[in-house]
Amino acid sequence: MGCYHSSMGNLFSDYEDPRKLASQTAFSVSEVEALFELFKSISSSIIDDGLISKEEFLLALFKSKRKQNFLAKRIFALFDVKRKGLIDFGDFVRSLNVFHPKAPIEEKINFSFNLYDLRGTGFIERRGVKQMLIALLQESELKLDEETIETILDNTFLEADGDQDGKIDKSEWQAFVTKNPSLLKIMTLPYLRDITTTFPSFVFNTQVEEILP
Known part of the structure; x- marks a missing residue:
C-alpha cells in the first residue's frame, strides 16, 4: 500500500486527509494534492488564513472582486457549504467535484x-x-x-x-x-474549465503516492 511522504503528512496536518477526500469524490489522491496547491494559492492571495474568502474566490476564478457580480455570488454561495462566508479545503474539493468529467x-x-x-x-x-x-x-x-x-x-x-x-x-x-x-x-x-491550463500543477505536479487497493 502506498503512503504519504512525511513532508506531505505534515503539510496536510491542519486540513482534511486527501485520501478521505479522494474516496468521497471523483478525484484521485494525487489530484486532491494538486488541488491543495491551488487552494493554498487562492486562500493566501489576500489574507493567508487557510480559508478562501469571497474576494479571494472571485479574484482567482473570475479575475474580479466585483461585489455586484451576480453569477459569481451564486457560485460562491454554493461552494460556501457551511454558510460562514469562507470556504475550507474540504468544501473546496467537494464543490469542484461536480465539474469533474466522471462526477455523477x-x-x-x-x-x-x-x-x-x-x-x-x-x-x-x-x-x-x-x-x-x-x-x-x-x-x-x-x-x-x-x-x-x-x-x-x-x-x-x-x-x-x-x-x-x-x-x-x-x-x-x-x-x-x-x-x-x-x-x-x-x-x-467555462470559468472553472481553465483550472488545468491556469494551474498546471492540477494535472502534472504530484507529491502524493496513490493509495493502492
Whole structure:
C-alpha cells in the first residue's frame, strides 16, 4: 500500500486527509494534492488564513472582486457549504467535484438546479432564471434585448414547467435537462474549465503516492 511522504503528512496536518477526500469524490489522491496547491494559492492571495474568502474566490476564478457580480455570488454561495462566508479545503474539493468529467450526472443536475433556485425554495422561478440569464450574458459580454430575453423565458417555461404552475421543481428540471443535455455543458461554467491550463500543477505536479487497493 502506498503512503504519504512525511513532508506531505505534515503539510496536510491542519486540513482534511486527501485520501478521505479522494474516496468521497471523483478525484484521485494525487489530484486532491494538486488541488491543495491551488487552494493554498487562492486562500493566501489576500489574507493567508487557510480559508478562501469571497474576494479571494472571485479574484482567482473570475479575475474580479466585483461585489455586484451576480453569477459569481451564486457560485460562491454554493461552494460556501457551511454558510460562514469562507470556504475550507474540504468544501473546496467537494464543490469542484461536480465539474469533474466522471462526477455523477445527478450531481451536475442538482448543482445546476440549485444555481437557479435563488431563494432556496426548492423551485426554479421565472424571476430567478431571468436574473441568471442576464448575468450569464453579461459574463459572456453578449447583449440581447428585453423582448428576446422574455421569449427565451417563455419557451423555457413552456417546455420545462410540466404542470404550468409558473415554477420548475427538481423532477421537472431533471426531465428538461435530460431532453436538453447541452444545458449541463453550459452549467459546467467555462470559468472553472481553465483550472488545468491556469494551474498546471492540477494535472502534472504530484507529491502524493496513490493509495493502492
